[in-house]
Amino acid sequence: MKKIVLLGYMGCGKSTIANKLSKNIEIPFVDLDIKIEEKVNLSINDIFEKHGEIYFRKLEHEVFIELLNSPDNLIIGLGGGTPCYANNHELLKGDNVVSVYLKASIETLFNRLAHNKSKRPLIADKSDEEMKEFIAKHLFDRSFYYNQAQHKVIVDDKTIEQTVMDIVAILA
Ligand SMILES: Nc1ncnc2c1ncn2[C@@H]1O[C@H](COP(=O)(O)OP(=O)(O)O)[C@@H](O)[C@H]1O
Ligand SMILES: O=C(O)C1=C[C@@H](OP(=O)(O)O)[C@@H](O)[C@H](O)C1
Numbered sequence: 001m002k003k004i005v006l007l008g009y010m011g012c013g014k015s016t017i018a019n020k021l022s023k024n025i026e027i028p029f030v031d032l033d034i035k036i037e038e039k040v041n042l043s044i045n046d047i048f049e050k051h052g053e054i055y056f057r058k059l060e061h062e063v064f065i066e067l068l069n070s071p072d073n074l075i076i077g078l079g080g081g082t083p084c085y086a087n088n089h090e091l092l093k094g095d096n097v098v099s100v101y102l103k104a105s106i107e108t109l110f111n112r113l114a115h116n117k118s119k120r121p122l123i124a125d126k127s128d129e130e131m132k133e134f135i136a137k138h139l140f141d142r143s144f145y146y147n148q149a150q151h152k153v154i155v156d157d158k159t160i161e162q163t164v165m166d167i168v169a170i171l172a
């Protein structure tokens with residue numbers, strides 16, 4: 001019943017890396033955001049717009065617990081905010097959990113998110129200038145929670161394959 005949990009700021013590559021890791025080590029991958037969307041049959045954008053962020057954070061906590069309690073071996077890709085609410089960071093240290101923080105610099109995050117913000121309600125409306133400042137402050141606020149992970153992998157300047165191999169080495 002092992003759970004491999006990937007965490008880190010929006011755009012650090014949780015969903016992309018988890019997908020590739022899943023193929024490599026043949027453990028199924030579930031993306032927490034997608035599970036949430038399926039549960040309420042709404043997109044992340046619509047959940048934020050129709051019900052607000054607090055409702056999203058409640059759902060996020062519930063679905064994270066459900067996945068951790070499932071009987072299967074799983075790779076779980078969290079949302080960027082998951083460890084920062086509802087004491088979810090405490091769940092990163094469980095006995096059957098291997099948690100990995102994918103650590104990216106502000107520059108890496110900005111470069112990836114600049115072209116990929118429309119499905120991320122926290123940044124969708126920001127200009128490039130606003131986004132740089134937002135990422136810098138927000139990452140600083142969230143780092144305490146991200147640093148609760150059992151392992152850390154720096155993703156800057158690494159290919160998807162390199163980051164996956166770093167995680168495989170941690171799991172060995
Ligand atoms: N080396 C890399 N590792 C991971 N993602 C990368 C890399 N290079 C570019 N990307 C891109 O960065 C984006 C990361 O987004 P995503 O996987 O959704 O991150 P998250 O789930 O952490 O928000 C994707 O569009 C992905 O194609
Ligand atoms: O950082 C956040 O608070 C969020 C990150 C998103 O996930 P990704 O990190 O996969 O983009 C998604 O859960 C939601 O938009 C909120």
Ligand SMILES: [Mg+2]
Binds near residue numbers: 014033079
């Ligand atoms: Mg994601």
